[in-house]
Amino acid sequence: MAIFSVYVVNKAGGLIYQLDSYAPRAEAEKTFSYPLDLLLKLHDERVLVAFGQRDGIRVGHAVLAINGMDVNGKYTADGKEVLEYLGNSANYPVSIRFGRPRLTSNEKLMLASMFHSLFAIGSQLSPEQGSSGIEMLETDTFKLHCFQTLTGIKFVVLADPRQAGIDSLLRKIYEIYSDFALKNPFYSLEMPIRFIAGALCLHTNPLLQET
Amino acid sequence: MSRQASRGTESKKMSSELFTLTYGALVTQLCKDYENDEDVNKQLDKMGYNIGVRLIEDFLARSNVGRCHDFRETADVIAKVAFKMYLGITPSITNWSPAGDEFSLILENNPLVDFVELPDNHSSLIYSNLLCGVLRGALEMVQMAVEARFVQDTLKGDGVTEIRMRFIRRIEDNLPAGEE
Numbered sequence: 001m002a003i004f005s006v007y008v009v010n011k012a013g014g015l016i017y018q019l020d021s022y023a024p025r026a027e028a029e030k031t032f033s034y035p036l037d038l039l040l041k042l043h044d045e046r047v048l049v050a051f052g053q054r055d056g057i058r059v060g061h062a063v064l065a066i067n068g069m070d071v072n073g074k075y076t077a078d079g080k081e082v083l084e085y086l087g088n089s090a091n092y093p094v095s096i097r098f099g100r101p102r103l104t105s106n107e108k109l110m111l112a113s114m115f116h117s118l119f120a121i122g123s124q125l126s127p128e129q130g131s132s133g134i135e136m137l138e139t140d141t142f143k144l145h146c147f148q149t150l151t152g153i154k155f156v157v158l159a160d161p162r163q164a165g166i167d168s169l170l171r172k173i174y175e176i177y178s179d180f181a182l183k184n185p186f187y188s189l190e191m192p193i194r195f196i197a198g199a200l201c202l203h204t205n206p207l208l209q210e211t
Numbered sequence: 212m213s214r215q216a217s218r219g220t221e222s223k224k225m226s227s228e229l230f231t232l233t234y235g236a237l238v239t240q241l242c243k244d245y246e247n248d249e250d251v252n253k254q255l256d257k258m259g260y261n262i263g264v265r266l267i268e269d270f271l272a273r274s275n276v277g278r279c280h281d282f283r284e285t286a287d288v289i290a291k292v293a294f295k296m297y298l299g300i301t302p303s304i305t306n307w308s309p310a311g312d313e314f315s316l317i318l319e320n321n322p323l324v325d326f327v328e329l330p331d332n333h334s335s336l337i338y339s340n341l342l343c344g345v346l347r348g349a350l351e352m353v354q355m356a357v358e359a360r361f362v363q364d365t366l367k368g369d370g371v372t373e374i375r376m377r378f379i380r381r382i383e384d385n386l387p388a389g390e391e
Contacts, residue, residue, distance in 0.1 A: 150277075151387070171272070171275075174268075174272040175273065177272070179269070182265040182266075183265070183269075
């Protein structure tokens with residue numbers, strides 16, 4: 001899939017809609033025996049690999065599941081601390097799944113507000129009067145495209161760097177927003193869009209396939 | 212495949228009679244609910260405002276017009292693009308005030324009032340007041356505070372329907388980035 005995510009940010013900078021459509025992430029599950037040859041550390045409520053990269057398990061990957069059960073932050077599904085559990089030789093052999101940690105919804109909210117501020121800074125830094133905000137942000141793995149409507153709503157799409165036609169996709173998403181969110185009498189403006197996840201998904205997926 | 216995907220968001224045509232009759236039923240019900248014409252006018256304006264704040268996004272999404280930088284441009288876009296898109300008519304713009312902050316929209320035929328007659332006991336009812344609310348709400352979302360009111364109405368015996376629009380001020384708070 002060439003489009004990775006869609007974000008819709010309201011006038012105040014709050015995230016009101018988010019859709020991810022990543023390809024399956026690189027995950028690796030392995031069985032280990034005591035002692036663990038990876039160095040794990042606790043960071044931001046998650047257990048990450050600090051050193052000891054091998055076989056598809058990279059530095060920065062988080063512990064996603066132990067023995068098939070998903071971990072909850074730094075605690076296992078049973079409520080024990082992951083680092084303690086893995087320090088105890090009695091629990092081995094153990095099968096651990098590592099993978100790139102997903103962004104939680106709180107993190108997405110924070111990143112959206114940060115982007116909203118950076119967008120405003122972008123237009124203020126401009127030497128020309130009346131410049132737009134950030135329209136595109138490019139990295140080696142993705143390109144972020146942003147479209148701000150005249151009413152202040154921002155539509156942000158993260159896509160493959162080689163993907164073309166994102167501008168028309170952004171306008172199409174604007175049309176879908178006006179059709180499904182605004183014409184819903186129970187939707188209050190500027191609030192998170194919950195109901196149309198299904199509709200937007202159905203509509204954007206064919207669009208994403210097209211582009 | 213692509214045609215199917217775009218069909219869902221193309222503007223759908225609808226019967227104008229259905230629209231007119233639905234609006235008529237709405238106003239009739241409001242008159243029954245509120246008894247007094249002033250309240251009905253206020254309610255129509257409020258409903259129009261709520262419609263306008265949402266309609267503006269639909270309009271901007273479909274019409275691709277850029278930001279208007281003065282009131283004359285705004286008047287042109289309202290008359291030639293917006294009214295055409297939503298009501299199928301093109302009102303004319305006249306009677307500009309010397310300061311350029313007031314103008315009149317003259318509607319030769321107002322689609323909302325086909326088949327409508329105002330009875331004598333509702334002489335102060337502004338039947339199409341919803342339109343004033345819509346204009347006010349829509350422009351408020353693009354940072355313009357305006358006042359819209361009817362000065363002539365075919366239902367009351369005048370030859371044409373005239374809406375007078377006055378620019379009050381530009382709304383400076385909550386400007387989208389880059390618009391200062």
